[in-house]
Amino acid sequence: SQKIEQNSEALNIQEGKTATLTCNYTNYSPAYLQWYRQDPGRGPVFLLLIRENEKEKRKERLKVTFDTTLKQSLFHITASQPADSATYLCASLDSNYQLIWGAGTKLIIKP
Amino acid sequence: EAGVTQFPSHSVIEKGQTVTLRCDPISGHDNLYWYRRVMGKEIKFLLHFVKESKQDESGMPNNRFLAERTGGTYSTLKVQPAxxxxxxxxxxxxxxxxxxxxxxxxxxxxxxxxxVL
Structure with a gap:
């Protein structure tokens, strides 16, 4: 079945360092991947989208890459801050045009 | 501009009871989606409305779930019996x-x- 996988273990990063989160997809070729941020008690908030023909996309301190050979997207936060602590979700349309999601990776930025 | 609102924020019910969840989308948004996240699992698609019509309800778990979107504005999701x-x-x-x-x-x-208890 079509699936998106993210590292379920929390990622602890020191403030100021770059945080890198991974999203792997299997059994399909998504036209794009989306990244969302979710804070406790809130719904996901859209951050970035990267299409299959784009290798890299940037927005302020955020950078997303898309490697169709590795079937992987990487999400980077540079100069990380404690306020960046949240769960980050990867999502994409499957062949039924439904948005499928990874389980999310919890990011903890320590001061 | 108001965002998407949902009511209630929490609901605790007994097995066999009925619960109705409400969603008010952003004004002017024709597309409305319902998703569910079970603890420890990923978010799962339930259904998609375009205006008042169900575009795709293939993610609904079973016939105990009923979604409506009267007039193409707010939507309700009823679970009966839970x-x-x-x-x-x-x-x-x-x-x-x-x-x-x-x-x-x-x-x-x-x-x-x-x-659901």
Whole structure:
């Protein structure tokens, strides 16, 4: 079945360092991947989208890459801050045009 | 501009009871989606409305779940009768027409946490 996988273990990063989160997809070729941020008690908030023909996309301190050979997207936060602590979700349309999601990776930025 | 709102924020009910969740999308958004996240699992698609019509309800778990969107505005999701496995967080999202297939942003509500005892 079509699936998106993210590292379920929390990622602890020191403030100021770059945080890198991974999203792997299997059994399909998504036209794009989306990244969302979710804070406790809130719904996901859209951050970035990267299409299959784009290798890299940037927005302020955020950078997303898309490697169709590795079937992987990487999400980077540079100069990380404690306020960046949240769960980050990867999502994409499957062949039924439904948005499928990874389980999310919890990011903890320590001061 | 008001975002997507959901009511209630929490609901605790007994097995066999009925619960109705409500979602008010962003004004002017024709697309409305329901999702569910069971603890420890990923968010799962339930259904998609375009205005008042059900575009895709293939993600609905079974016929105990009924979604409506009268007049193409707010939507309700009724669970009747509720079972233990229905517990989870139910999210609603909305988006503008034609954006979604092209990767358009979905705007999510805060979710309703449903606990079935």
């Amino acid at each position: 079972e233990l496995e229905d517990s989870g967080v139910y999210f609603c999202a909305s988006s503008q027409e034609l954006d979604f297939l092209g990767g358009g942003e979905q705007f999510f509500g805060p979710g309703t946490r449903l606990t």
